[in-house]
Amino acid sequence: MEWYFPKSLEELAELLKEEGVFIHAGGTAIKEERIKSAKRVIDISSLPLNYVKKDGDIWRIGATATLSRVMDSLESDHLLVKALKCTATTPLRNRITVGGSVFLSPLWSNFMGPLLALDAKLNVVGKLNGTYSYEEFLSNKAKFQGCAVTEVNFQAGGSTCFFFDRFARTANDYSALTVTLGFSMKGDVVDEAKIVVTGCKKVYERLNAVEAGFKGKSLKAIDPDRLFDDVKLEFADKPAGSGPYLAEVARVLLMRGFDALASAR
Amino acid sequence: MKASFNINGKVHELEFAPHARLLDLLRDNGFTEVKCGCREGFCGACSVLLDGELVNSCMVYAASVGERKITTVKGIGSIHEPHPIQEAFVEAGAVQCGFCTPGMVLATYALLQRNPDPTDEEIKEALDGNFCRCTGYVKIIDAVKLAARKVKEND
Numbered sequence: 001m002e003w004y005f006p007k008s009l010e011e012l013a014e015l016l017k018e019e020g021v022f023i024h025a026g027g028t029a030i031k032e033e034r035i036k037s038a039k040r041v042i043d044i045s046s047l048p049l050n051y052v053k054k055d056g057d058i059w060r061i062g063a064t065a066t067l068s069r070v071m072d073s074l075e076s077d078h079l080l081v082k083a084l085k086c087t088a089t090t091p092l093r094n095r096i097t098v099g100g101s102v103f104l105s106p107l108w109s110n111f112m113g114p115l116l117a118l119d120a121k122l123n124v125v126g127k128l129n130g131t132y133s134y135e136e137f138l139s140n141k142a143k144f145q146g147c148a149v150t151e152v153n154f155q156a157g158g159s160t161c162f163f164f165d166r167f168a169r170t171a172n173d174y175s176a177l178t179v180t181l182g183f184s185m186k187g188d189v190v191d192e193a194k195i196v197v198t199g200c201k202k203v204y205e206r207l208n209a210v211e212a213g214f215k216g217k218s219l220k221a222i223d224p225d226r227l228f229d230d231v232k233l234e235f236a237d238k239p240a241g242s243g244p245y246l247a248e249v250a251r252v253l254l255m256r257g258f259d260a261l262a263s264a265r
Numbered sequence: 266m267k268a269s270f271n272i273n274g275k276v277h278e279l280e281f282a283p284h285a286r287l288l289d290l291l292r293d294n295g296f297t298e299v300k301c302g303c304r305e306g307f308c309g310a311c312s313v314l315l316d317g318e319l320v321n322s323c324m325v326y327a328a329s330v331g332e333r334k335i336t337t338v339k340g341i342g343s344i345h346e347p348h349p350i351q352e353a354f355v356e357a358g359a360v361q362c363g364f365c366t367p368g369m370v371l372a373t374y375a376l377l378q379r380n381p382d383p384t385d386e387e388i389k390e391a392l393d394g395n396f397c398r399c400t401g402y403v404k405i406i407d408a409v410k411l412a413a414r415k416v417k418e419n420d
Contacts, residue, residue, distance in 0.1 A: 001283045003266070003328045028306060028324045035284040035326065043329050068318070089394030090372070092306050094318040095325065172307070172393065 001038055005046045009125055009150065015042050016126035016146055023148050025064050025097040029106035042148075049099070049150055060153045063099025070098060079118065079162040079180070083110040086166060086175070099149045102134070105203075110166055112138070112204055113180035113196040115152065117162060123151035138204065160184040160192075161264060163257035167249045169240050175199060176240035177250050181257040183214070185265070190214040197250050201234045201243075207254075219262040228254045270330060272296065273340030281327045287313070288322040291337065298339050298367050302396075309395030312368035313337050319375040321394065338367035341374055349415035350374055350408075359408035361399035368395045373409050377416050383409070 003024075006012040015021060020039030024030060035041055049062035052073035061070060067084050071093070074081050087110045088096060101109040102122065120134040126147035134152070137144055162182045166175040177199030184192040193214035195207040210231060214222070228251050235246035267280050272291070281290045288311045291299045299322055302310030306324040313322045314336035342348030347355075350373050360366050369392065376383055376391035383391065388409045389402075397405060 003283060005331070024326065024329060027326045027329055030326075032284050032286075041283075041328070045329060045331070088306075089309070090391055091309060091312055091319045091321045091394040092324065094315075095320045 001036065002040050004040055004042045006042060006044065007046050009047065012042065012044065012047065012148060013125050013129075015040070016148060021146075023103070025100040026066065026095045027100075028092060028096050029100055029104045044099070044148065047150075054156055055153075057156050057158075058153050059156045060151055061098050063102075063148070063150050063152075064097050067093040067096045067098070067101070079114045079164055079182070080111055082162075082164045083114045083166075083178070083180075086110060086168075086171070089172060098152055102137075102152055103144075103149050105138075107174040110164075110175055110178055113178045113198045114162070114164055115154070116196045116204060116206065117180045117182040117194040118154040119194075120152055120154040122149050123153070124148065125150055135206075158184070160194075161261055163260050165253045165257060167240065167246070167253065173240070176238050177235065177246055177253075179250060179253040179257055181254070181261060183219070183261050188218045188220075188265075189216050190219065195254070197233055197254070199235065199238075199246070200250070201236055205233060207231055219258075219265055222258075222262075224255055224258050224262070227258060266328065268328070268330075269332075270327075270335060271332065272335045273337060274334075283328055285327045286323055287325040287327045287330060287335070290327040291322060291335070296337050296339070298337050300364055300367060302364070307394075307396070308365075309368040309372065310365055312371045312395065314340075314371055314375060317375065317378060319372055319394070336371070338370050341370070348374070349419050350377070350412040353412035353415050354405075354408045357404050357408035357411050359400060359404040361397075365395060365397045365399075369397065369405055369408075373412055376409070377413055381417060382413060385410075 022038035022041050024041050024043045045064050049064040051062040052065050053060050071081050071084050088108045115134050121131050122137055123131050124147045128147050160182045164180050166178040168175050180196045182194040183190050193211040198204040233247045233250050235243040237243050266283055270277050300310035302308035304323045306321040311322040316333045342351045350370050354360050372392050372395045388406050
């Protein structure tokens with residue numbers, strides 16, 4: 001097994017054409033066996049991808065930017081910062097990269113829900129070159145084998161207000177589930193709603209029916225107690241609780257999220 | 266494989282397996298001040314600074330370190346010339362079995378580099394990846410506050 005350290009995206013794209021390659025950025029989610037079994041490990045830390053920058057009204061985050069760097073660079077009340085604050089620990093956040101978390105979706109990665117709610121897009125090189133929505137990436141990960149994520153980008157600012165929360169046994173524990181809500185308002189009524197639950201059996205669920213029910217309605221006209229009654233979320237049993245228990249916790253967090261966003265208006 | 270590593274300001278040419286962790290590379294080459302705890306990135310006993318940033322050396326592949334500067338606790342002070350943070354840990358009674366202390370000292374060092382006057386909450390956040398099973402953390406937080414004062418006086 002050999003390590004490669006490409007210095008340009010062109011060099012990376014060439015290396016990705018070969019069989020048995022494995023990409024390394026921070027390495028925190030990569031088990032030793034995976035490194036041992038790879039023919040070539042491509043370390044992308046020498047590429048100029050360690051950035052978090054605002055490009056007009058788009059936030060662009062390079063694949064090798066660490067979670068700590070993202071927290072330091074985005075606004076302190078940004079949805080992603082809220083999610084990252086309860087992700088892993090300080091020394092791990094100094095090492096975990098955005099690209100690795102997006103590509104491998106490790107247990108501790110809390111930002112799947114936020115990135116989906118932000119309609120994040122991924123720049124990809126390798127067998128597929130181009131920009132893809134994060135949702136498309138998650139729904140068909142196999143298609144992206146032999147590719148590397150080079151950038152995550154999403155709209156900065158805007159009028160959407162967000163809520164994020166998660167459920168875990170302790171502050172340092174992996175999240176058993178996360179909920180993210182985002183409301184884009186036009187005057188007093190909801191123009192667009194985004195509601196994402198992660199950690200469930202389907203990895204993540206967009207609550208499309210509830211989202212559609214919000215459109216054009218004033219938040220005051222919505223009864224929060226009945227709002228999520230028809231939502232059927234399925235969770236596997238986890239150390240943090242049984243499947244039915246976690247489904248109930250998710251419902252409570254969704255109601256809290258709605259309350260928080262409605263009362264903030 | 267073989268590579269050069271900048272450890273505590275000195276360049277060392279070291280041999281290691283392609284899948285070796287930085288923790289093992291350091292300990293196998295005499296840097297035993299880096300403690301081996303959980304090997305899962307939870308306990309912080311193996312903390313080192315990589316270009317000044319606190320990381321768990323058990324979660325870092327040695328091959329990926331490249332030219333970055335590695336600092337262990339011996340890189341900031343010695344028994345004869347202790348760093349003010351190390352003095353503060355002794356004076357505050359924050360050392361019991363001592364296993365977590367190298368990591369705690371480096372976490373404090375990284376914190377004070379960024380924030381010379383941290384609040385209790387900021388101290389707890391900065392030390393969230395370093396576990397101590399003896400002290401209950403009260404003395405450790407006292408030590409960080411004392412260290413902040415000492416570092417300021419020294420400056």
